[in-house]
Amino acid sequence: MRGPITNVLRDYVSETHDALSGTKDDVAVRLDPGALTRTMRGVAEDPESFRALHEAEIKHVAHGLATFQPDVSPKVMNGFMKNAAHAMGAYDAVQADVILDHKESEAAAKAWQVKAAQHVVSAGATKIPGVGDIAVRLVDAGAKAWLDNATTDIQLDANGKLEANARAGSESVNKMVATWYTERGLDPDGGDADDDQHEANNTYESGLTEAGRSLGRGDN
Secondary structure (H helix, E strand, O other): OHHHHHHHHHHOHHHHHHHHHOOOOOOOOOOOHHHHHHHHHHHOOOHHHHHHHHHHHHHHHHHHHHOOOOOOOHHHHHHHHHHHHHHHHHHHHHHHHHHHHOOOOHHHHHHHHHHHOOOOOOOOOOOOOOOHHHHHHHHHHHHHHHHHHOOOOOOEOOOOOEOOOOOHHHHHHHHHHHHHHHHOOOOOOOHHHHHHHHHHHHHHHHHHHHHHHHOOOOOO
16 A cells, blocks of 8 residues: 555645645645654655655755745745745654664664665656756755765654754755755855754754654654
């Protein structure tokens, strides 16, 4: 059943993103984020299924970000990146839960992560007219940052809550923000970029914690 469920979740990435990010926009079907997280955790036992869902999320964020022009309002940009970070926190919680459940075998945990991390995501990132090239570079930047920071060294605090070292998704979002500013001829180290990254990091922590609770990690 993992394959068909994975295909549905991947094909409806816009809806899963909205549920995991807490987006308040009107949607035809509003998914329960806790139930969705647990469903994702079930299919993520297969690392290739997790990879397919994670690739779809990075592409979705990159395509949305690529549509923004340099004059986009700070409020819109900030809100979009906060939602993206919240969703990426949920994906990292799912990844962390799989690895923790495999902790009795470090080899098994690493084998899962190697397969889950075999991202080949830029192919197909050019499907939106006018944003293809930028979207590809954003996807590549986000995927590489996640790969560079993914780890099997997942820690829990005294309350069983996921520690922030499971934060590859946060680095992925930060890199996509910096890449967007660069692509649009803006300063990736300026105050606006710093604000976007700071707010995104805060909501990433919320996404990680909330999804972790849905999986029984931390206070409920």
